[in-house]
Amino acid sequence: MLGVHQGTPGSNGQVSRNVTRRLATWTAESLERAAGDTGDRIRWTRHPVGAVLLAWDPALARRAARELASHLALVAPRSRLVLVDNRGAGMDWAEDEGFELVSGDNSAREFSGLQRGIEHVLASGIPSCWILANDRYQPNRQSLLPFVDGGTLDAVTATGALAGRINGYPTPSRAFGLTVDSWACSNFLVVAGTSLALLGSLVTVGTPELTLVVNHSVTEGPLLQGDGPLDDALIGYLTEWLTGVGTALTDHWYRHRPATADSWDDLCGKVQSILNEQLLSAKARRAGIPVLPLASAYALGGFEPTSLSYRLLAAAVRALPRQSPRLLGGLAGRNLVAMHRWHQRRRLPTAPALECPSEGGAA
Numbered sequence: 001m002l003g004v005h006q007g008t009p010g011s012n013g014q015v016s017r018n019v020t021r022r023l024a025t026w027t028a029e030s031l032e033r034a035a036g037d038t039g040d041r042i043r044w045t046r047h048p049v050g051a052v053l054l055a056w057d058p059a060l061a062r063r064a065a066r067e068l069a070s071h072l073a074l075v076a077p078r079s080r081l082v083l084v085d086n087r088g089a090g091m092d093w094a095e096d097e098g099f100e101l102v103s104g105d106n107s108a109r110e111f112s113g114l115q116r117g118i119e120h121v122l123a124s125g126i127p128s129c130w131i132l133a134n135d136r137y138q139p140n141r142q143s144l145l146p147f148v149d150g151g152t153l154d155a156v157t158a159t160g161a162l163a164g165r166i167n168g169y170p171t172p173s174r175a176f177g178l179t180v181d182s183w184a185c186s187n188f189l190v191v192a193g194t195s196l197a198l199l200g201s202l203v204t205v206g207t208p209e210l211t212l213v214v215n216h217s218v219t220e221g222p223l224l225q226g227d228g229p230l231d232d233a234l235i236g237y238l239t240e241w242l243t244g245v246g247t248a249l250t251d252h253w254y255r256h257r258p259a260t261a262d263s264w265d266d267l268c269g270k271v272q273s274i275l276n277e278q279l280l281s282a283k284a285r286r287a288g289i290p291v292l293p294l295a296s297a298y299a300l301g302g303f304e305p306t307s308l309s310y311r312l313l314a315a316a317v318r319a320l321p322r323q324s325p326r327l328l329g330g331l332a333g334r335n336l337v338a339m340h341r342w343h344q345r346r347r348l349p350t351a352p353a354l355e356c357p358s359e360g361g362a363a
Contacts, residue, residue: 042074043301045150047157049079050127050193052117054110054134055101058090061135065099067145068133075149082121086113109269110134110186111202111276118196129157130191132202137188144188147294151301152190158305159317159324160192161290162199162281163297166325170248173234175275175282176204180234183281184291186273195289204279205272213275214268223259223267238274242267290321296328 053068055061065083072079085091086104094101102120104113114132121127131148138144144165156163168182191199205213212228215221223242224235240246244256253270257263281291300317303310317324 043150043154044075044077045129045153045157046078047076047128047153048125049076049129049131049153050118050121050125051076051079051081051131052114052121052133053081053083054104054113054117055083055085055091055094056087056110057135058087058093061091062093062097064133064135064137065094065097068131069099071145071148072131076153080121080125080127082117084113084117086110108203108206108276109273111273112206115202118202126193128193129153130189130193130196132186132189132191134187144294147298148190149298149301151303151305152294152298153301154305155297155300155314156190156292157192158314159290159292159297159300160195161292161297161317161324162189162191162195162284163292163294164189166291166293169233169237171233173237174231175234175279176209176229178279178282178286180278180282182291183278186277186280188294190294190297192289195284195287198287198289199280199283202280203276204283205275210268210272214271218259218261218264223264224271238271241274242270285322288321290317290324292317292325292328296325299328 049072051068051072053061053065055065061083065081069081072081081100083091083094083099083101084104085094085101086106086109088104091101102117105116106113114134118130118132152163155161162184164184164186165188166182167185169180172179172181174180209229213225213230214223215225222239224230224239226232226235230238236246236248240249241253242256243258244252245258255266257267259267284291300310300313303313313328316327320327
């Protein structure tokens with residue numbers, strides 16, 4: 001969502017940072033070349049994985065279900081994919097194609113629907129790791145699926161993380177007593193089973209809570225109440241994101257429009273979805289759960305799981321959940337992974353590739 005207008009730093013400090021960054025980039029590229037191919041890797045996981053896909057748009061849901069099922073067959077043979085029909089119509093194709101389909105719950109939009117799918121899976125098993133997605137998880141953006149292999153799923157399980165595409169505001173804000181600064185986008189999440197159990201319901205803002213946030217109608221005032229559980233900063237960010245009015249953000253919702261009688265219900269529903277998304281990460285941080293960029297979980301998954309490097313990094317992520325994205329992300333993550341790959345290649349130059357077992361299973 002979101003960006004920050006940058007100031008002009010001191011010239012000496014900026015030059016020093018640029019030189020350091022160029023050196024780090026050169027080091028990472030050199031190590032990656034020395035380590036050999038750092039491109040597509042496919043690993044599989046022995047962990048049972050529960051995947052819940054929220055279906056709203058029949059065409060998008062059909063395409064997303066096929067893609068996700070095909071990918072899971074490669075990386076998680078013990079996975080179970082459940083589709084949640086949150087629209088109540090148009091999903092006849094799912095059972096015709098052999099997908100497991102359950103009725104949804106749109107009372108809190110996608111979050112109550114995903115919760116219905118989670119409960120359905122838990123009725124017959126407890127996955128070690130979850131994939132929670134909606135049918136718009138990769139429109140007009142780089143696909144996230146290449147970041148999800150068995151190594152990623154193992155890393156999320158080992159660290160107890162919540163991982164996804166990270167978004168954020170220019171400055172921290174507050175909602176319902178929790179700090180909102182950055183969060184994992186809920187259209188595609190990978191969550192450790194133990195952490196999902198600790199978080200409880202995905203729905204933090206249900207209908208009663210939403211009435212404390214939004215006004216009932218356009219005649220009562222602005223979209224968001226000024227004396228509710230959101231601070232002024234968050235009210236400003238949400239208002240700008242949804243209506244396009246403001247200068248704090250560098251982007252806006254693709255369907256942004258003024259708050260009028262015609263758009264009121266849709267905007268209120270979007271407020272509910274955004275808050276549930278943001279507060280899920282806020283609750284995770286409060287509980288000591290690492291909130292990771294999916295690319296960082298993938299980077300950790302590139303280490304051999306029996307190596308000392310992997311065990312130390314996984315322990316560091318668990319012990320320092322707020323610092324772990326900086327530890328694994330960006331150039332630091334590239335250097336760590338490249339050094340590890342280089343070391344492994346020198347030590348085991350003919351190591352066989354992992355192969356996926358033929359037998360499957362349910363979570």
